[in-house]
Amino acid sequence: PAWDKLMKEFEGHASALVVDVDCTAAGKSLCDEVGVKGFPTIKYGDPNNMEDYKGGRDFDALSKFAKDNLGPKCGPDNLDLCDDDKKKQIEKFMALPIADLKAKITEQDDASAAADKELEELLKGLQKQYEEATKAKDKKKEDIKEAGLGLMKSVAAYRKNVKNEL
Numbered sequence: 719p720a721w722d723k724l725m726k727e728f729e730g731h732a733s734a735l736v737v738d739v740d741c742t743a744a745g746k747s748l749c750d751e752v753g754v755k756g757f758p759t760i761k762y763g764d765p766n767n768m769e770d771y772k773g774g775r776d777f778d779a780l781s782k783f784a785k786d787n788l789g790p791k792c793g794p795d796n797l798d799l800c801d802d803d804k805k806k807q808i809e810k811f812m813a814l815p816i817a818d819l820k821a822k823i824t825e826q827d828d829a830s831a832a833a834d835k836e837l838e839e840l841l842k843g844l845q846k847q848y849e850e851a852t853k854a855k856d857k858k859k860e861d862i863k864e865a866g867l868g869l870m871k872s873v874a875a876y877r878k879n880v881k882n883e884l
Contacts, residue, residue: 720777721758724784734788764791 721738728736741749741757752761752768760771762783773783792800794808811819 720780723777724780733790762787764793
């Protein structure tokens with residue numbers, strides 16, 4: 719409902735577009751292209767360089783973020799919105815032959831994918847360690863229980879009650 723309300727608020731906006739895409743049907747190729755991995759996912763920014771939204775999901779948070787962040791951004795079409803460093807970077811990229819630019823894009827995309835894969839492998843290792851540690855903890859607790867902890871507590875409570883009755 720908050721997203722639908724936001725789409726209505728930005729309907730017909732001159733420089734910002736708020737839409738939803740069904741990533742399980744006709745929109746699947748678009749979702750794959752911009753890196754949607756789970757649902758719901760909110761992306762924003764330049765259509766050629768979408769970023770993940772990490773803010774609140776209620777209408778007020780979405781609306782504030784959209785008003786503050788949607789619209790024209792620094793880029794080849796909007797150099798007037800760029801600082802000097804970004805302008806120099808854009809000029810450098812514009813001067814590259816398209817084949818070189820595409821090669822650099824592929825190189826950076828590959829580096830980004832490698833970073834994702836590295837993290838995924840780390841998480842798998844951590845998950846395995848967690849599962850092993852949990853099993854070890856459960857075994858220790860079972861051993862402690864089998865060694866009579868519950869009976870010890872019962873005897874202590876019994877003795878306390880018997881002592882109080884005398």
